[in-house]
Amino acid sequence: MSEFLTSRKKDYSLWYNELVKKAGLAENSAVRGCMVIKPYGFSIWEKMQSALDTMFKETGHSNAYFPLFIPKSYFSKEASHVEGFAKECAVVTHYRLRNSADGKGVEVDPDSKLEEELIVRPTSETIIWNTYKNWIQSYRDLPLLINQWANIVRWEMRTRLFLRTAEFLWQEGHTAHETEKEAREETLKMLDVYRKFAEEYLAIPVYSGIKSESEKFAGAVDTYCIEGLMQDGKALQMGTSHFLGQNFAKAFDVKFSSRTGALEHVWGTSWGVSTRLMGALVMAHSDDDGLILPPKIAPLHVVIVPIYKSDDEFTRVSEVALKILSEIKSLGLTVKFDDRKDHKPGWKFSEYEMKGVPVRIALGPRDLQNGTAEVSRRDTKEKKLYAISTLEKEIPKLLDEIQKNLFKKALDWRTQNTCQANDFAQFKKVLDETPGFVMAHWDGTKETEERIKDETKATIRCIPVDGSAEKGKCMVTGKDSARRVVFARAY
C-alpha cells in the first residue's frame, strides 16, 4: 500500500472513487455504466445479504426468482409506472447473431427480430403481479410474502460506483394482502427492518419517513424511505418501502374471493435495498486512510501481523500468533494471520487500514517476553497493550465497542448537521454553512418543492412519520404547514 488517498477535505468525490478502487471494492467495467464488484467488495455485500436475508425470513418472507426480461407492453399497464420507469432501460430486440459478411466478426441477424421487445427489468412489479394473478384466488392464498435477490438495469446517464450504476444488485420484496390495513402494516414493518439493519449493522443512523408526491415510486400510493447522512453533508436514500394500494392488482387483474365471498382486488407492497448500501457504508464511516467497517458486516474481524527480524523470531512469534488465531476463531470470529514474508509490517498495517479491518494485533519478540500483544482498533486508531491471555475475552468486547462507537460518531455527526430553518434565506445559509439535514416548514405543494430544489438543489428527503409534528408556516410561501419536513442535498 504505497499509494495513499486524496483527502476528503481536498476532494470528497475523488476520495470516494479512489477508496472504492484501492480497497478492492469495485471498479468500472468495459461496459458503460456497469461495474465489476471485486472479491473484497463482494464479501462485504455477502455479509449484508446474509443479515438482511435472515431478517426477511424471520418476518415470514420466502425467496423466489422471476424472469430478467419483461415484455414491453407490461409497462404500459400501470399508468404512472411507465412514466417513471420504462424510459431509460435496456431493450432486447433480437435473439440471434450471425457471422458478418466480411468474415471478421458477428452481427445481429435481422431475421431474429422479436415480435415484442423485451425490457431488462428495471424493477419487477409488472412481471411479478402478472404471475401473482395465477397464484391468488382466495383469501387463503394471502398474504403472499416473497422476496427476490436479483440484478437490475436502469440506463443511467451519469454513473458512480455503487451509488448509481446501469446494472446493480438488489433485493426486491413483493407482497400481496387481503386488506389495506395489512398491506400498510407490512410497508412499515419492512421500513423498520431497513432502519434496524442500517443502524444496527451498518452503524448508520437514519431518518425514516414518507416521500413527497413528486419523489415517490412510480406506481405507489405511498413511498417510505430511510435516509442517511454522509460525511460531506449530503443525504443518501438507503432503502424504500412502497404501499402500492391496489394499483398493480388492478393493472394486472389480480382478484381474490374474500372471507365474505366478494371478489376484491389484492393490496400490495414492494420494498428494496441495493448495492448502493456499499456506497453509504464507505461514505458514512471511512477516513483518509481507507475503509472503516462496522464489525457486524466486516468479512475479516481481526488480522494478526508478526513483527520479527530473524527466522528464529518469526518461528517463535508464529507459534503464539497461531494460538491466538485459533482462540479467536473459536469465538466464531474471522481472523487471519498474515505471515507473508515479502511485505514489511508497516506495509501490511496500511493495507489493512485501507481495507477497514476493525482490529489489528501486532506481535513481536518483546511481546512474547512480556506476554502482551499490541492491539489497534481501526476506528479510532488507538493502540493498547493487552495481556495475551486476556485477548479471548477482550477482542469481542472491543469489536462490540467499535460497532457502538461508529454508530455514535455517525449519530453525533448527524446531530451536528441537522438544523432548523425558519425562512428561506436562513435555509440557504444553513445548507451552505453546515451542509446536512435541514428541518423546515413547507406548504405541501409541488410548486414550492420545485422552487426550493431549483434555487438550492435541496430536496425533501422525507416527511417524518414519528409523533414530532409541530405546526408552522412554509418558509417560502408563508402558507400553513402541518409539520417540518426533512430537506437536504442528496446523492
Next chain:
Amino acid sequence: MSEFLTSRKKDYSLWYNELVKKAGLAENSAVRGCMVIKPYGFSIWEKMQSALDTMFKETGHSNAYFPLFIPKSYFSKEASHVEGFAKECAVVTHYRLRNSADGKGVEVDPDSKLEEELIVRPTSETIIWNTYKNWIQSYRDLPLLINQWANIVRWEMRTRLFLRTAEFLWQEGHTAHETEKEAREETLKMLDVYRKFAEEYLAIPVYSGIKSESEKFAGAVDTYCIEGLMQDGKALQMGTSHFLGQNFAKAFDVKFSSRTGALEHVWGTSWGVSTRLMGALVMAHSDDDGLILPPKIAPLHVVIVPIYKSDDEFTRVSEVALKILSEIKSLGLTVKFDDRKDHKPGWKFSEYEMKGVPVRIALGPRDLQNGTAEVSRRDTKEKKLYAISTLEKEIPKLLDEIQKNLFKKALDWRTQNTCQANDFAQFKKVLDETPGFVMAHWDGTKETEERIKDETKATIRCIPVDGSAEKGKCMVTGKDSARRVVFARAY
C-alpha cells in the same frame, strides 16, 4: 392435494412437468422460455447454493460479480468461442423507450440505438478475461480463484423447466494460473467438488470424465463433466469443468511476468453448475406421489401432523407435538408442526409427500397414551412406531439412513442400467431394451461419433479418466480403440 400425478410409466415427461409444478418448484412465465422459480423450489436451490458455496470457499475461491452485458465484439476474440456461443442469445440494441404516437403505449426510441450491441451473457469468460487483463501483472497476482453466482441467457428453441430454459441461474468459476499443471489440477479439483456434491448431497452417483472434441465447451482445450442417470434411463450432464489452456489469455492479451522474469500468457479454467441440478434431483429420485428429497438439501426435514377429533384432543396432541418440535429443532434440523385445522391429516400426508419432506411424524391421542409416535419415511414409505422419548436420537439416524438409501438406490439403478456392448447391433439393442449407460469401444473419430448419434440418438457422455482403460476395437468401424467410453441417450 386432491390432484395426483401422471405415472412415470405412463408418460415420464408429463410426470416430470406435473411434479415440478405441483410440488411448487417452478412454472413457465409469460416470457418465452423463462421460468419462475417458486418459493419452495427456490428454497431447495438455496440449500444447493449454500453447500456448493461452502465447498468453493473451502477450496480457496472468492465470489465476485461481473457485468450482465458483454460487448458484441468480445465474442469474436476467441475463435471457437464465438462459434459455440454468440449465436443464440439476447441482443440489447437500444436503451430508451418513448410514448408511442397513438398515446396507447411505449415504443423503442430509434434515437437510442447503441453504437455497439450488448449481448446478455450466455457465459462470462470474455468479460471476465477482459477484466483479468488489468488484475494480473505478475506471478504474485496468481492464482486468481474467483466464482460468480449469476443469471445466464441462452436463446433455446425448445425449453423445459430447469433442464433447458432461456434464462437460468448458475455459478461460474473462472480461475487464472501460472502454469499448465496448476490449471489442470484446478480443473480436476473442481470436477471432483462437483462429483462429491452430486453424490454426497444430491445422492446421485455420477460418472466423471472428459468430453469428446465435438461435445467440449467452445473455447476450452479440454472439458470434463459429471453425468448422472435418470429414472427413464437417460443421462443428464450435471456439471462441467473446463481446462481453457491459454486460449482466453491469448484472446484478451492477459500476460504475467513469471518467476524467471519472462512475460507469459496466463493459464485458465472455468467450471459451472446450474439450476439444471434441480431437474436432476427430481428425475433421479422422485416417484409417482411426488418429490423425494435427500435430507441434506431438504428445506424441511421433518413435519409433525396432529391426529385428533375433538378440540381437547387437539390441545393435548399439540402440547406433545410442540415438545417434540423443539427437541428436533435443537438438533439443528428444520421441523414444522402443521396445525392447520382446515385440512384433514390424509390431505396433509399427500401434500408433504408431493413436496418430498423426508420424515413425517403423525401423533394422535392413542400415541399419547402409549408414549409413541408414528414415523414415516418418504423414500420407502415405511411407517414405524417409535417411543417419543427416543425421537431425538432416532430422527437424525433416520435422516442419515434416508440419505444413504437414496444414494444406494440410485447407484443400484445405474449398475442395473450400465451395460457393455461389443458390436453396433448389440449397442442398439441394449439402448432400447435397458436404456442407460453403454460402455463401448469407439475409434476416436468425429465421423464415427456422428454416425452413432444419427443412428441411435446416443452420444458420448464422457471418456472416463479413471484407471479402467481396456483396449479393444471400435464397435462401428473395427478400428483400434484405447478404451471403452460412456454412451447414453441424454437430456
